[in-house]
Amino acid sequence: MIPDIVHVSSAHPWVDNRVHLREAAAAADAGFRVRLIAVDSDLSAPATAVDVVRIPRRARARRMVVSSTQALVLALRSKARVVHLHDPELIWTIPVLRLAGRTVVYDAHEDLPDQVWSKDYLSYRQRAVFAWLSHGLLRVAGTAHRVVTATQWTGRRFPAGRRLAIHNFPFARPEDDAQVSLEARPALVAHVGVLSRDRGIDVLASVVQQPSFPSGWCLEMVGSIDRSTSVEELRAAEATGRAVHGGVVGPIQARDLLLRARIGVVPFRRTPVTDQIFPTKLFEYLAAGLAVIATDNPLWRHLLRDVECVTFVPADDPAAIALAIRRYAEDPALLERHGAEARRAAARFTWAPEAERLVAMYDELLPGVRAARSKSTADR
Structure with a gap:
C-alpha cells in the first residue's frame, strides 16, 4: 500500500500523543492512507488505522545524524505524496523532499529559539550561537508547503499564508x-x-x-x-x-x-x-x-x-x-x-475540532483523494 501521507519523527516514540494518536490517527480516520515512521518504544498505544514503521532508539548525537537520514530514506521509499515532519533535526530534509517532488508539512511543536534560550546547562555564549542557528533553521522550515504549529505564538515565525495552529487538546474518551x-x-x-x-x-x-x-x-x-x-x-x-x-x-x-x-x-x-x-x-x-x-x-x-x-x-x-x-x-x-x-x-478544549481543521489542510494538499477513494469503495 502506498500511503497518501507519511508522518516522520526521528526523536518521538511511535506512541506519541500528538504525532500518532492525534494527527496521524485523525488523518487515517478521515480516510487517508497514513504511515508513521517514528522511534521504537516499549510502551503500548491504542490500535489505530495508521501503518507504523519503527526505527531504533539511539543516543542524541547518532539520532540527529543516523536516525534523521534513515527517516528521510524511509519517507522517500514510502512514495507518499505528503511528508509531515515533526522534529527540528529533520528540517534539513525539507529541500531534499521538495526536490523529490513531495509536498512537505513541518510541525513546530515548540518555539525553537525560545527553547534554546531555556537550556540552562548551556553557557550564555552557547545559547546565543545555537539560537542564531535556530533562526536559520526556521527560515528553511518556512519553505515547507505548510507549517503546523502547536500554538498561535509558535506560528508567528512562519509565513502567514502557510501556517496553521493545531492545539494539543485531548480526545474525548x-x-x-x-x-x-x-x-x-x-x-x-x-x-x-x-x-x-x-x-x-x-x-x-x-x-x-x-x-x-x-x-x-x-x-x-x-x-x-x-x-x-x-x-x-x-x-x-x-x-x-x-x-x-x-x-x-x-x-x-x-x-x-x-x-x-x-x-x-x-x-x-x-x-x-x-x-x-x-x-x-x-x-x-x-x-x-x-x-x-x-x-x-x-x-x-x-x-x-x-x-x-x-x-x-x-x-x-x-x-x-x-x-x-x-x-x-x-x-x-x-x-x-x-x-x-x-x-x-x-468540552471547549477537545481534539475533534482540531482534527477537522487538520484534515481540511490535507484535503487542500491532496485534492480529491478522499472523495475518489470513497467512490471506489462504494462502486465495489
Whole structure:
C-alpha cells in the first residue's frame, strides 16, 4: 500500500500523543492512507488505522545524524505524496523532499529559539550561537508547503499564508464520561508528563515536605525525567512516602491515572517557552474533572478566564502549592465545585475540532483523494 501521507519523527516514540494518536490517527480516520515512521518504544498505544514503521532508539548525537537520514530514506521509499515532519533535526530534509517532488508539512511543536534560550546547562555564549542557528533553521522550515504549529505564538515565525495552529487538546474518551466524583477517589495529587527543572521537578519534590501538605495525601507522578535534571530531591521526596514517581507510561495509562486523582498540578517555571505553551496535561486534567493547581501564567489565566476550576500560585513556590492542596483537602465542597467546573470547561478544549481543521489542510494538499477513494469503495 502506498500511503497518501507519511508522518516522520526521528526523536518521538511511535506512541506519541500528538504525532500518532492525534494527527496521524485523525488523518487515517478521515480516510487517508497514513504511515508513521517514528522511534521504537516499549510502551503500548491504542490500535489505530495508521501503518507504523519503527526505527531504533539511539543516543542524541547518532539520532540527529543516523536516525534523521534513515527517516528521510524511509519517507522517500514510502512514495507518499505528503511528508509531515515533526522534529527540528529533520528540517534539513525539507529541500531534499521538495526536490523529490513531495509536498512537505513541518510541525513546530515548540518555539525553537525560545527553547534554546531555556537550556540552562548551556553557557550564555552557547545559547546565543545555537539560537542564531535556530533562526536559520526556521527560515528553511518556512519553505515547507505548510507549517503546523502547536500554538498561535509558535506560528508567528512562519509565513502567514502557510501556517496553521493545531492545539494539543485531548480526545474525548468514554472513560471520562463514566468518571466518579472527586470525593470517591483516593486523596491523590497527580502530575503527568516530562519532569525537568523548567517543568518544576524540584518544586514538586519540595511540596510533599512542606508542613502544610495534608496528612494522608500523596503526590503521584508519571513521565520521563529530562536527562540533564538531577533526581536527588525527587528521591528524597519519595523517601517520605508522600510522593511516588511511576516512571514512563503510555498516554492512555497516564490519563487513567488522572481518573483516580482529585487534583492535577502544573508547576512550570516562568520562561519564554512555558509562558507561551498550552500544556496538554492542563486539558487532560480538565477532562478528568480535576481541581487544578497551576503556576500563575497570564496566558493560562486568559484561557480559563470564565472558568472557576484553577487555583493559580506563584512560580517556584512549593509552599503555595501545598497550601492550595490543603485548602482543597479541608473544603470538599470547593473541591467538588472546581471539579465540576473543570468537566464543563473540558468540552471547549477537545481534539475533534482540531482534527477537522487538520484534515481540511490535507484535503487542500491532496485534492480529491478522499472523495475518489470513497467512490471506489462504494462502486465495489
